[in-house]
Amino acid sequence: MDLEMSTKSTSKLQQLNNASENVDAARTNKERAVHRLDKFGDNSSFSAAVYEFKSKSIIKRLLWGLIVILAIAGFCYITAQSINMLIEEPISTSITEMRQRELEFPAVTVCSLSFLDTTVLKDFSNEQYNNEDLANRLANLFAAGGPPNVPPLTECISIANEITSNTGFDIGFGNLILDVAKNDPIGLIEQCSFQGNNCTNDLEIVNTISGVCFTFNGLKKTAKPHKVQGTGVLNGLRLQIRNGDQEFSLNSNYGFNVIVHNRDEPPRPESEGVVVGLGSSLNVGMQQVTSAVKTQFYSGQDCVTNLDNPSNNLTFSEYSSYSRSLCLNDCFYTHIANECQCVEKKFYTPVRSPYTEMKDCGSTDICCEVYTFETFKDSCNCPLKCETIDRTLTTSSATHSLNNGPNAGSMVGINVYYESLVTEVRETTDSYTPWSLISDIGGNTGLFLGFTLLTMGEVLLLVLGLCTDCCCFSCKKRWNRKQLTV
Incomplete structure (x- = not known):
């Protein structure tokens, strides 16, 4: 009796393992990326991400995507101007x-x-x-x-x-x-x-x-x-x-x-x-x-x-x-x-x-x-x-x-x-130092992207996670097993 129950348990474990492998094989890179982005939208302090990745309306997603692209372009342009100013080494003279x-x-x-x-x-x-x-x-x-x-x-x-x-x-x-x-x-x-x-x-x-x-x-x-x-x-x-x-x-x-x-x-x-x-x-x-x-x-x-x-x-x-x-x-x-x-x-x-x-x-x-x-x-x-x-x-x-x-x-x-x-x-x-550049970049990220240091850390972790999903097979496998246990 015990031997029969043990055999059945082993059989169930094998079935579960086979099911896990099948799920891992069926899950595509796109599905894993979408899952990670959805999770980022639920927990991130980046407000635009919520509307971008959680909204069910395609129009809203496109609109917020355009806004994000324009904000990034504006940030890059202003930052390039600041870097150019630093390269020119401007000075100021005060007279008393x-x-x-x-x-x-x-x-x-x-x-x-x-x-x-x-x-x-x-x-x-x-x-x-x-x-x-x-x-x-x-x-x-x-x-x-x-x-x-x-x-x-x-x-x-x-x-x-x-x-x-x-x-x-x-x-x-x-x-x-x-x-x-x-x-x-x-x-x-x-x-x-x-x-x-x-x-x-x-x-x-x-x-x-x-x-x-x-x-x-x-x-x-x-x-x-x-x-x-x-x-x-x-x-x-x-x-x-x-x-x-x-x-x-x-x-x-x-x-x-x-x-x-x-x-x-x-x-x-x-x-x-x-x-x-x-x-x-x-x-x-x-x-x-x-x-x-x-x-x-x-x-x-x-x-x-x-x-x-x-x-x-x-x-x-x-x-x-x-x-x-x-x-x-x-x-x-x-x-x-x-x-x-x-x-x-x-x-x-x-x-x-x-x-x-x-x-x-x-x-x-x-x-x-x-x-x-x-x-x-x-x-x-x-x-x-x-x-x-x-x-x-x-x-x-x-x-x-x-x-x-x-x-x-x-x-x-x-x-x-x-x-x-x-x-x-x-x-x-x-009149313009590297510290001025750092300060301007911080202000520009807040103005155009709504970023703080914490938000930038979250985005960095998201990028690293997406790279892991696409490039590291062993990491994908561990991620799938974790989802199955849940």
């Missing part, structure tokens, strides 16, 4: 103004535009060249080397060889600037006053590739920077300069170039400054601008900080701190050294190999230097400092009356002062 009780006065460098002194050239004059003829030949030398359409500097080299052979004068660029130019430009100053006090002792001579200049409030001469507590001409720098009677200009310009720069930056008269002509006076009003780049992501790669210490990578620099002017000078000097295979050690001293082993530029190299100087294109990679102090300049000029004295036409007046003690602070930050 702060009144200061005192401000540090910048360095002011003055360079003569007509730096050749023909009286010095008389030592090299002879029967063929007097001092003025020699000056004219030198001017032709610079003109010949300048235009880029001159064939490989043949005209410049011909003039240079002619001058050297007829006069014995070494026309190296350094000799022209330092020996033939006025060696003491400070001697041209009739008056120098700062806040009403004599400032002649605060001037230092600076050698630049544009000539011998002088600087007020520079690092070498003035240990502590001058500071001002007031505005206007009386609280600034006042200069009266006379032009030399025997000066000659290589570029047919007469007057002075005024460069306002930070004390830890070199002057760049070849590319910066305000020009004042002879017989004129120049007023330069300043307002200090402090710029800070506080970008956390992409734009922050475009600036450097003092901690980066990029000045250690410069080849020609006497300054311990970094500035963009130092970097531009270094780029320019390096370009000349590479092109002419020499270094103007009278102007700048190389601190890195192989430039330390290069020869000093002489008369045979002046044509290459002049040509390189005129054809140089600024393609230097010189990032800004993340925190910089600069000044906006407001200039005005007036012409002296010829009735003011016999030398009025050769005098130049220069006034440099602060117009206001209000400092403009500009802070640059990222």
Whole structure:
């Protein structure tokens, strides 16, 4: 009896197993997907899914399907726009103004535009060249080397060889600037006053590739920077300069170039400054601008900080701190050294190999230097400092009356002062960051799809389940057995 009952039970189990296998074989992928979608519609917080998958009306299903497709398309379009904005790395700048009780006065460098002194050239004059003829030949030398359409500097080299052979004068660029130019430009100053006090002792001579200049409030001469507590001409720098009677200009310009720069930056008269002509006076009003780049992501790669210490990578620099002017000078000097295979050690001293082993530029190299100087294109990679102090300049000029004295036409007046003690602070930050993108995507999913993080998790599980139904046979079999036991 027991054996018979056991046999019947075994037979029933086999029948159940056979029925399960038959059901599994009969169930199609579509039926399993529909079952999973129905279950998702019953339990999901995605409201559209209820109408999409539970409604018995085909029209409602089609309508809600269209709405879902449009919502997904809108979400994808807006998200693509947000990603594109992030790729463009936009930044924003906020400007605030702060009144200061005192401000540090910048360095002011003055360079003569007509730096050749023909009286010095008389030592090299002879029967063929007097001092003025020699000056004219030198001017032709610079003109010949300048235009880029001159064939490989043949005209410049011909003039240079002619001058050297007829006069014995070494026309190296350094000799022209330092020996033939006025060696003491400070001697041209009739008056120098700062806040009403004599400032002649605060001037230092600076050698630049544009000539011998002088600087007020520079690092070498003035240990502590001058500071001002007031505005206007009386609280600034006042200069009266006379032009030399025997000066000659290589570029047919007469007057002075005024460069306002930070004390830890070199002057760049070849590319910066305000020009004042002879017989004129120049007023330069300043307002200090402090710029800070506080970008956390992409734009922050475009600036450097003092901690980066990029000045250690410069080849020609006497300054311990970094500035963009130092970097531009270094780029320019390096370009000349590479092109002419020499270094103007009278102007700048190389601190890195192989430039330390290069020869000093002489008369045979002046044509290459002049040509390189005129054809140089600024393609230097010189990032800004993340925190910089600069000044906006407001200039005005007036012409002296010829009735003011016999030398009025050769005098130049220069006034440099602060117009206001209000400092403009500009802070640059990222206007769109990856966190902004994440936030926008979250808002867009809520607006277009009604999604939350929980809903997205449910959809993810649904997708994984559908993939399992279609691709994993063993998972299908376990799913069918589970349904049969229920």
